[in-house]
Amino acid sequence: MHLRIKVAKLLIKIGRLIQSSTVAVMRPDDLVKFSQQHYANPNNIQGWCDDQVVNSGLSILEQSLLEKININKGRLLLLGLGGGREAIPLAKIGFEVTGVDFIQQMVERAKENAQKSGVKITGLVQEISKLDLPENAFDIIWLSAAMYSCVPTRKRRLAMLRRIIKSLNPGGYFVFGFLWNPKADISAKSVFLKKMIAWLSLGNLHYEKGDMLRFNLEFIHAFTSTEELKVEIMQGGFKLVDIQIIDKNEFAGAIARKPM
Ligand SMILES: C[S@@+](CC[C@H](N)C(=O)[O-])C[C@H]1O[C@@H](n2cnc3c(N)ncnc32)[C@H](O)[C@@H]1O
Numbered sequence: 489m490h491l492r493i494k495v496a497k498l499l500i501k502i503g504r505l506i507q508s509s510t511v512a513v514m515r516p517d518d519l520v521k522f523s524q525q526h527y528a529n530p531n532n533i534q535g536w537c538d539d540q541v542v543n544s545g546l547s548i549l550e551q552s553l554l555e556k557i558n559i560n561k562g563r564l565l566l567l568g569l570g571g572g573r574e575a576i577p578l579a580k581i582g583f584e585v586t587g588v589d590f591i592q593q594m595v596e597r598a599k600e601n602a603q604k605s606g607v608k609i610t611g612l613v614q615e616i617s618k619l620d621l622p623e624n625a626f627d628i629i630w631l632s633a634a635m636y637s638c639v640p641t642r643k644r645r646l647a648m649l650r651r652i653i654k655s656l657n658p659g660g661y662f663v664f665g666f667l668w669n670p671k672a673d674i675s676a677k678s679v680f681l682k683k684m685i686a687w688l689s690l691g692n693l694h695y696e697k698g699d700m701l702r703f704n705l706e707f708i709h710a711f712t713s714t715e716e717l718k719v720e721i722m723q724g725g726f727k728l729v730d731i732q733i734i735d736k737n738e739f740a741g742a743i744a745r746k747p748m
Pocket residue numbers: 520523527536541567568569570571572573574588589590591594614615616617632633638
C-alpha cells in the first residue's frame with residue numbers, strides 16, 4: 489500500500505482512539521454535566537419540544553411495555569420529560585403524571601404542551617441519578633427512551649435504583665429503556681487502554697466496557713448482555729419482570745417490580 493495512505497489510515501485510527509478516550513477523562517459528575525450542557529442548548533430544547541416530536545406519541549416498544557403492565561391509572565413519575573412526548577399520552581390514558589427533567593425550560597415547555605393538549609402534568613427540575621422524592625408515592629416510575637443507560641457508572645445506577653424503589657409503592661413498577669448492543673466492538677485492549685487513561689488522568693475510575701460519549705454529545709452505557717442488566721436490577725432490590733429487545737433495535741426496554 490502507498491506509504492501516505494498507510495500513514496493516513498494510522499492517523500484515522502489514532503484520531504478515533506483519542507476521541508473514544510474522552511469518556512475516560514471525565515469523572516461521573518462531569519459526564520452528567522457534559523450531557524446537561526448538550527440538552528441545555530436552545531436548539532435541542534426546541535428540538536425535543538417541537539410539535540412534531542411531542543405529538544408523535546408512544547413508540548411501539550413503549551406501547552408494548554404499557555400493555556405488559558396492564559395498568560391505566562395511578563401516580564406515574566416520568567424521568568426525562570423533554571417536551572412531553574410520553575407524558576401527554578400517559579396523562580390522556582388516565583395517569584396522574586409528574587415529569588422530571590434537569591433542564592428547567594424543558595419542564596416549562598412540557599407543561600405548556602400538556603395544557604395545549606387538554607391535560608395537566610406536574611413538573612420537577614431534578615437530575616435523575618440524584619432524585620429527591622417522597623417515599624411510597626408512585627405506582628409507576630418510567631425512565632424515558634434509553635435513559636437507564638445515560639447514568640454513568642454502575643455504582644450510580646444502583647444508587648438511583650435504591651432511590652426509585654423507595655419512592656414506589658409496594659408492588660409498583662419501574663419501566664425503563666436502555667441501550668442494547670451485544671455486538672459492540674469493544675476489545676479487551678480498548679477497555680484496558682481506557683481504564684489506563686482514566687487512572688492516569690484521575691478521571692472516570694469506574695469506567696466500564698460499553699461506556700461511550702454517543703455522537704460525542706451524551707454519556708451512554710451500552711449493555712452487552714441481559715445478564716449484566718438482570719444482576720444490576722436485582723441488586724437494586726427489584727424483581728425483573730420482562731426485558732423487551734426488538735431485533736436490530738439498539739433501544740430496548742424492561743419492566744421491574746418492587747416486591748409487595
Ligand atoms: C432523549 S430526550 C427524551 C425526551 C422525551 N422523553 C422524548 O422521548 O421525547 C432526554 C430528556 O431527558 C433529559 N435528561 C437527560 N439526562 C438527564 C438527567 N441525568 N437528569 C434529568 N433529566 C435528564 C433531557 O434534558 C431531555 O429532556
